[in-house]
Amino acid sequence: MxxxxxxxxxxxxxxxxxxxxxxxxxxxxxxxxxxxxxxxxxxxxxxxxxxxxxxxxxxxxxxxxxxxxxxxxxxxxxxxxxxxxxxxxxxxxxxxxxxxxxxxxxxxxxEIEGCTVASAISPALEFGENAAKIGEQFFSILGRLCRLTPESVPELHNCLEPVNPQDVWRRELDYWEKEIDKDSPTPQPVIKAGIRWLRNNPPPPPQKLCFVHGDYRSGNFMFNPQGEIKAILDWELVHLGDPLEDLAWATDPLWEGVDGTVGKMVMLAKAVEIWERASGLKLDPAAFKWWRLFNHIKGMAIWISAGAEYAAKRNLDPIMVVPAWWAGDRHERLIIQFLLDRNQEKGAQA
Amino acid sequence: MRPPVDFVLQEGKQTLLTQILPAIESSHFQGSIYVIGILLAYAALEYERGADIRVTDNAELRALFLAAAERVADVALAIRLRQAAAIREASLRMSELDRVNDLLKSQFIELHEHVEACSTDWALDFERRMLDFLASSLARRALPGIGT
Structure with missing residues (x-):
């Protein structure tokens, strides 16, 4: 071969x-x-x-x-x-x-030479003493992506599906729910409860319609031994949308280090500070909360699809099973914790 | 003796990772061997606990349905809940436990939607009970981390 x-x-x-x-x-x-x-x-x-x-x-x-x-x-x-x-x-x-x-x-x-990619699944602190330096770049680059006005990059803008700002969240949620329904042969009570919460508590329209990478996380960039990020990879899910989608995915607990750092780089508050500075945008905590749960659901859609491809023998690469088992397990537990927290808040208000 | 299945799977993982993986030249196949090793360890865990998880899940779901059937105002739903609670597994094969688990989870989703739409104190408490069930079920199925 x-x-x-x-x-x-x-x-x-x-x-x-x-x-x-x-x-x-x-x-x-x-x-x-x-x-x-x-x-x-x-x-x-x-x-x-x-x-x-x-x-x-x-x-x-x-x-x-x-x-x-x-x-x-x-x-x-x-x-x-x-x-x-x-x-x-x-x-x-x-x-x-x-x-x-x-x-x-x-x-x-x-080919970007002399660089490596971090593991997507291990929480080991593989950036070592360069973690903070890499985190600074990682969240700055994401912020700079937000600074771009999509219309000013017509080659990319013109091949993406247009969307009205007020429809961004619904379009994304509809898409990923459809993927889940298509690929899951079993009932999904946790995911469905999460989706209902998202539909009942929609976020505001994005502060700015941006290019969203769609899979911006540790494991999708290349860095050299000096701790310099040389390449952001895997743009296959790029779309127009809310920049909080990428920030929430980049800081998803799935990629957390053993020390609690997001993406094994910096703490969440620091990541947000870097991103706000670089993007010129302000994080809306309520909207961010929505996009965090959304990303757990989106993750589940991706992991379920991986399992479905393997089960149907369309792709028998064993890497397809790891997300279906391991990442699915993590994300489902994050969804249920989110719902338990909201239920507790509701109880306190009642 | 006849070594237990989970032991064989765990040792198979060790052989793959410590003896076979270092002898593989291609980094792509090294990665695949590593992943297969992890999956064998997960399969070993599932072999040991899989039936227990499903039996416990199904019993707790039946108990939830019977408790809810006493309180929901929707008579048709209460009937469906009692019918679901009466479903029994024909055997303890994993496939049969999963078949029943799927039926019960479908009913769970309908009940959950119903409870969420109610604004009574009972509904709020019962929703908590349903979420606690889901959390317990996931905790029972939790997998160890990778590369820690």
Whole structure:
């Protein structure tokens, strides 16, 4: 399979760079993780005139059975449009939707070298002494994403579904509830109770309609040994929406460190302070509370979908089961704790 | 002797992580082996406690339904609650325990919606009881963390 991928990647690069000669692949390896995409690290070489070139590339293709239905095209345009706007986003090079090359849609982007990605599931404090420094950057970058006016980035804005600010929460909740209903063969009393609470207690419209990354968390960025964030990854869920959606997801207790830091970086209050400073926005605690529960529900939708893909044998990568079992367990318990707290408040008011 | 299933699964995980994983060259397959090891440990836990969790859940759900049937004003709902409480498992196979658990949880959702819509003191208290059940059920099923 890997050899096959190498040959196909070489053929594709030759097609994309007809002037290049001696196009070849020195190495190719699949990167672990990423349940909705297959990601390959490819070391390519070619001759450009008299110059020998060697470059690290990432090929990111749809998996045969992804967790959620995402469009590779939208993700490509996110990388392509946001690169060079002051955000650490890798340069996207080619988008390919013709299945003749790798059977499914894919895109090619630059490899960010000398960096690593944190574990999404371990609460071990892997950022070490750089945790606060990385946290400062992580929440600043998110704030800077909020500063962008979507219309000023037409390449990305024009391929996203428009939404009226007052409809943002309903559109998101409807979408994820539909995913849950589609993929869950069993009744979900905890999730349904959470969804009812969300519908009965809607948040205000967003302070500003922003690009929402959709999966902004530790585990979706690359950092170097000096503690510098060099790339924000996984833009496949990007959409227009409320910036609190990303902030709530980034600070979700699922990604918490053993010391209680959000994303294993900084405490929640510090994260909010950095984000407010960078975004120029003010956090509305009641709205934030809504988006936190929403993200537990959204998480459940993603974990349930992963389990459904595995159970239907559309994607038998064992990584699909971990979210369905482990993350689902965590998020359901967070939902019930949220509801118990609200019930207690209701009792105190009665 | 015949080693217990959960012991075999746990030891299988240890073999994967300590002996097989270091011998694998591909980082992608290393990751897969690590994940399979974790899943084996979870399966071992489920083997030991799975039936107990489901039997306890189903018994507590029946008790909730019978208690609610005495108080809900909706007569049709009260009948459905008593009918659900009368459902029994045909065996202690996991699939059968799950089948009944699903039936009872569907009824639970209807009751929960009904209770939420009521504004009486009883409803508020009973909603708390229902949430406590859900919390207890999740606590029984809780999985240990990864990589701690």
């Amino acid at each position: 890997t050899e096959d991928i190498a040959g196909r990647c070489a053929a594709y690069l030759k097609y994309r760079m007809p002037e290049a000669e001696d196009v070849g692949i020195a190495s190719v390896g699949r990167i672990f993780g990423g349940a909705s995409c297959e990601t390959y690290r490819v070391r390519a070489f070619w001759t450009d005139g008299e110059t020998k070139v060697e470059r690290g590339l990432i090929f990111r293709r749809d998996s045969a059975g992804g967790i959620i239905e995402t469009e590779r095209k939208v993700e490509f345009h996110a990388y392509h449009a946001l690169h060079g706007l002051g955000l650490p986003v890798p340069e996207a090079l080619y988008l390919e939707e013709d299945p003749q090359w790798l059977e499914r849609p894919f895109f090619v982007m630059e």
